[in-house]
Amino acid sequence: MQKTLKQLHEELKSGTLTVDDLVSSYKKVINEKDGEIHALLGMYSDSLVASQITKAKEMFANGTATVLTGIPIVLKDNILVKGEYATGASKILENYVATYDATVVTRLKEAGAILLARANMDEFAMGGSTENSAFGVTKNPYDLTKVSGGSSGGSAAVVAYGGVPVSLGSDTGGSIRQPASFCGVVGLKTTYGDVSRYGLMAMGSSLDQIGPFGKSVEDVEEVYKIISGYDVHDSTSLKDGERGIKNEEQIKKVIGVPRDFINRDGIDKEVITNFNESLEKLKKSGYLIKDITIPNLEKALSVYYIIMPAEVSSNLARYDGIRYGLSRGGETSIRSYFESRTAGFGEEVRRRILLGTYVLSSGYYDAYYNKANIVRAMLTEEFVKIFKDVDVIATPTSPVPAFGIGEKTKDPLAMYLADIFTVPANIVGVPAISIPSGKTEKGLPFGMQFTAAHTREDVLFTIGKDFEKL
Amino acid sequence: MSITLEELDNISTLARIDITSVEKPKMLADMQAIVEYISEINSVKGSVDTIINSHHNITREDVVTHTTGDTTEVLLSEAPSIENGYVKVEQVFK
Numbered sequence: 001m002q003k004t005l006k007q008l009h010e011e012l013k014s015g016t017l018t019v020d021d022l023v024s025s026y027k028k029v030i031n032e033k034d035g036e037i038h039a040l041l042g043m044y045s046d047s048l049v050a051s052q053i054t055k056a057k058e059m060f061a062n063g064t065a066t067v068l069t070g071i072p073i074v075l076k077d078n079i080l081v082k083g084e085y086a087t088g089a090s091k092i093l094e095n096y097v098a099t100y101d102a103t104v105v106t107r108l109k110e111a112g113a114i115l116l117a118r119a120n121m122d123e124f125a126m127g128g129s130t131e132n133s134a135f136g137v138t139k140n141p142y143d144l145t146k147v148s149g150g151s152s153g154g155s156a157a158v159v160a161y162g163g164v165p166v167s168l169g170s171d172t173g174g175s176i177r178q179p180a181s182f183c184g185v186v187g188l189k190t191t192y193g194d195v196s197r198y199g200l201m202a203m204g205s206s207l208d209q210i211g212p213f214g215k216s217v218e219d220v221e222e223v224y225k226i227i228s229g230y231d232v233h234d235s236t237s238l239k240d241g242e243r244g245i246k247n248e249e250q251i252k253k254v255i256g257v258p259r260d261f262i263n264r265d266g267i268d269k270e271v272i273t274n275f276n277e278s279l280e281k282l283k284k285s286g287y288l289i290k291d292i293t294i295p296n297l298e299k300a301l302s303v304y305y306i307i308m309p310a311e312v313s314s315n316l317a318r319y320d321g322i323r324y325g326l327s328r329g330g331e332t333s334i335r336s337y338f339e340s341r342t343a344g345f346g347e348e349v350r351r352r353i354l355l356g357t358y359v360l361s362s363g364y365y366d367a368y369y370n371k372a373n374i375v376r377a378m379l380t381e382e383f384v385k386i387f388k389d390v391d392v393i394a395t396p397t398s399p400v401p402a403f404g405i406g407e408k409t410k411d412p413l414a415m416y417l418a419d420i421f422t423v424p425a426n427i428v429g430v431p432a433i434s435i436p437s438g439k440t441e442k443g444l445p446f447g448m449q450f451t452a453a454h455t456r457e458d459v460l461f462t463i464g465k466d467f468e469k470l
Numbered sequence: 471m472s473i474t475l476e477e478l479d480n481i482s483t484l485a486r487i488d489i490t491s492v493e494k495p496k497m498l499a500d501m502q503a504i505v506e507y508i509s510e511i512n513s514v515k516g517s518v519d520t521i522i523n524s525h526h527n528i529t530r531e532d533v534v535t536h537t538t539g540d541t542t543e544v545l546l547s548e549a550p551s552i553e554n555g556y557v558k559v560e561q562v563f564k
Contacts, residue, residue, distance in 0.1 A: 099544045235528040302508040313485060320486075322559055327550035333560040337486040350487050351497065355504060357481040358473060367512050374516040377524075413503045 005165060005219045009067045012060060019056045019070035023049070023114055026072045030117065030163040039138050039148070039157035040117045041077050044084050049114060056112040067222045069112030074167040076155050077118040078125055078201040079210065081105050088201045089133040090123045092319050092326045092344025102199020103234070104168060104210050104227045111226045116164060119154030123346045124316065125175055125203045127151050128418050131409050132348045139405070140182060142444055146402040149179030152213070156183040159213045166214045166223050170200055172207045173304050174397075174422025177434035180213055181397035181447025184436045186220045186464070187213045189422075191455045192429035193238040195224075196231035204311040205236075207304075207426040217435065217464035224457060244455055251462055255282060255450075256292040256390035266417060267399040274446045275396045278437045281470040282394075287463075292386055292393070296379040297424060303379070304423040305416055306359050306372035312349075313356025319344060351412060376427050383428045387453035392463055395421045397434040397447035425451050433460045435467055473498070473505050 003011075011017035034040050043049075056070035075081065078088045080098035082105075087093045101109070108115065122132035130138040130153030138153040140146040141161040148157040152169025156179035159167050169176040171189035180187025188211045195210045202208065212223035231237045257279065263272070279289050321327035321340025328343050330336035345353070359368035386393065399420060408415045425432035430451055437448040448467065452459040478498050482489050489497055542555070551558040 096548065099541070099548060232530070299511060299514075302511045305504065305508050306511065317486075321550065322557060323545075324548035324550075329560055331560070332564050333562050334486075336560045338488050341486050342488040345487070347493075350489075351500060353485050353487060354478070354481050354497070355501060357485040358477070358501070358505070359508075361481060361484070368508065370518045371511045371514045373518055373521055374514055375511060377521045378516070412500050413507060416504070416507075 002162065002165070002215050004216055005067050005071060005214075005222045008071060008165065009065070009069070012070050013065065019053050019060075019114070022070060023053060023072055023116070026116065026164055029161070030158070033161045033163065034158070036144065037139050037141055037148075037157050037161055038136055039120055039154040039161070039163065040074065041087060041089065041120050041135055041154070042085060043117045044081065044115050048081070048084065049116065052109065052112070052114045055109075056114065059112045066111040066226065068108065068226055070114060071166065072114045072116040072164045073108060074117045074119050074155060074158050074164045075105070075115060076121050076152050076167075076169045078121060078170060079104060079168060080199040081115060085118065086201070087118075087135070088124045089121045089135055090344065090346065090349070091134045092340070094134070094326065096325055100199065103196035103231045105199060107227050107229070117158070119152065119158060119167060119169070121154055122151035123349050124201060125151040125170055125172055126312070126348050126352055128174070128178055128415055129403070129408065130154065131405065132346055134346055137405055140402045140444070142184065143402065143442070145404055146444065147182065147405055149182030149398075149402060151175040151179075152187075153179045155213050156180050156185055156187065159183070159185045159215065166212055166219055168210055168212055168223070168227070170203075170208055170210050171426065172204045173308060173426050174419050176211045176213065177397050177422050177432060177447065177449060178419070180434040181449075182402040182445065184439075184445030185213050185215060186217055186433065186435050187211065188220045188224060188433045188457070188460070189425055189431060190224065190228060190457060191238070191431045192426075193236050194228045194243065194431070194455070194457070196229075196234040196237050198231055198233035202315040204308040205315060206311060207308060209426075217433070217461055217468055220433070221461045238455070242455070244458065251391050251459060253286055254288045254290055254390045255279070256290050256386055256393045258294050258297055258393065258395065259291050260293060261297045262395055264399075267396075268401065270440050271396045271399060271401065271446060274438050275448070278448050278467070279394065282467065285466065285470060290390055292390065294379070294382050294386060296375055296382055299375050300379060300424040300427055301416065301420050303372045303375045303427055304419065305355075306368045307376065307427070309352045309356030310360050310369055311356070312352045313360065316345075316349070316353055348412065379424065380428045383430060383453075391459050392450040392452050395449050395451075397421060397449040401440050401444040401446060421449060430454050431457045431460055433464055435464050472502050
């Protein structure tokens, strides 16, 4: 069993372990394993690593060390670190060097964490397998013929193979939870507005959240505490008075299960069996399992595949080949937009931009974008109501375990359908966590997803820790 | 509702993305399948007015927070083509 952050912290504090040795030992694992797995796109510069090591030592010496001081961490490559490459796994940003620090990076630096490397991902976080990375797929550490999931596949895989204890990813429709599930680690998507999006490459701005990966709920909670908080640079950041609002009641120990939604075509039999076994264990440990119905849950995937591409098409309009990123000269300035964007964007990114342009275009706006927003509001109300009766909603994180590399690349809709259980939390803006819940006969991990009410990450941590012990 | 070839050409122009004639049939077929799936939402009843009204703008005080020029150099260093402190672009008309 790998050591927890708190255990590492105690060892660093007492001096039985040094920051240099800890960093070297993780670098060694990366050198041994990443060639095969390809979780990483590159290491951060030696000068950044060295300056954070120096800072960490000072913090231990002067008694200001946090639980992340001296701890190596990997960031998904859509999070900006000033002076370092940040590619979004896209050719259009292949040589882009970030001009400022994301707020999460500022917080990690202040906490004394050692930013070690940049994680592979689907291009601009669009995908569920990292197969859309312009720089090659990340393989699943449990089976090299399978995908690591996505879009934060690199962040999940590097924690799974032991290259770092914790990492950051981003989650727009399941991009933290699904790869966490495929790689057998814990992944948290926070309440919308909880963690600042400043310095995160925008994909779907009303859906995106940065969140942590770790080997345990406790480790994920420790990282969460450091990266969350109000930020003036993110207009949708929750103010202090809007966070962690607890209605005085204790946890009721009631888990809601939307059975009709889960028992559907396309769900793997082993996934269902594992899910039911997990519920049985929770029941035995004193939780009440309650069947629930959320009428608009069935439409969540359609809502997601309208709102997300709509926002993608707007957000990615900024890549014009003029101010930064790949530039291909054209005959006129408008032709240079076409040349640069066509050369720089991969197939899935282009497809989503086109889809977004379509649903927002005159004549279709009412039928798609407006309708999606109506359902989004109805679904949000339904969730508020359900959380009066239950603490969390439980579903499998993914309808299938890690699939084969190349298995779904030819059929984008099939790839989208795998997001069915994760997109609702983003649409509604509530927190959700994926926790390992066993393995298939062939040894691939399963993930259990718990979703809690708005700002109730504390409920996820409490129930998650109970679940880990079962 | 399904997307036509003509519409695909139109939106690719709007999105400033070229699709080659080789790519077009697959792109069109994929998008038709996706649009067919999301069309389940067309029949939803309701109005967006109440939703729009529940949203509000989040603004900050209109005060200067930066010194002129303090980020110019670092930002221009990312531009593909610059001249005398300006970003250089292709001619707009030819």
